[in-house]
Amino acid sequence: MAREAVYSIAALQLEFRGRPARTGLGGYTLLRLMGRWLVRAFLALAVCTLLAYGVDSVVYLLRGSPSSTVTVNRFMGVPLKGEREEYDYLGSGPAPCAVALFPHGGKDPCWELRRYPNEWDNL
Numbered sequence: 608m609a610r611e612a613v614y615s616i617a618a619l620q621l622e623f624r625g626r627p628a629r630t631g632l633g634g635y636t637l638l639r640l641m642g643r644w645l646v647r648a649f650l651a652l653a654v655c656t657l658l659a660y661g662v663d664s665v666v667y668l669l670r671g672s673p674s675s676t677v678t679v680n681r682f683m684g685v686p687l688k689g690e691r692e693e694y695d696y697l698g699s700g701p702a703p704c705a706v707a708l709f710p711h712g713g714k715d716p717c718w719e720l721r722r723y724p725n726e727w728d729n730l
Contacts, residue, residue, distance in 0.1 A: 660709055667707045674712075676701040677720040684729040702726070 667673070681697040704717040 663708045664711065667705065667711050670706075672712065673706040674714060675704055675706055675717050677704050677717055678702075678724070679720060680725045682725060682727050684727060686730060697728075 678699055679702045680699050683695045683697055685693045685695060687693055702720055703714050704720050705711040705714040707716055708718075710716060
């Protein structure tokens with residue numbers, strides 16, 4: 608009696624005549640192995656990010672919380688009738704920034720303000 612193949616989505620294995628199909632990977636399916644590696648890669652990325660932020664915070668505090676100023680251009684978007692928008696130039700001015708890789712103390716990093724010198728405000 609031939610029984611049709613039953614697909615088990617939970618286990619991600621094929622079953623034919625009561626026996627699991629051979630995967631060639633010691634009982635693990637390719638999808639299960641890929642899932643494990645994706646979880647490991649995500650955890651490694653999260654650990655590296657937290658480690659980088661921690662090291663940056665320690666260096667920032669050891670240097671005495673260094674800050675600087677960068678000149679930025681400020682613009683304001685004003686909504687008009689008919690779903691249109693008008694952009695007004697508000698002028699240039701200094702903006703405080705933190706000399707670090709990540710934001711600290713409510714200040715953006717100086718490298719980011721130098722790279723993106725335009726600030727937008729919307730009404």
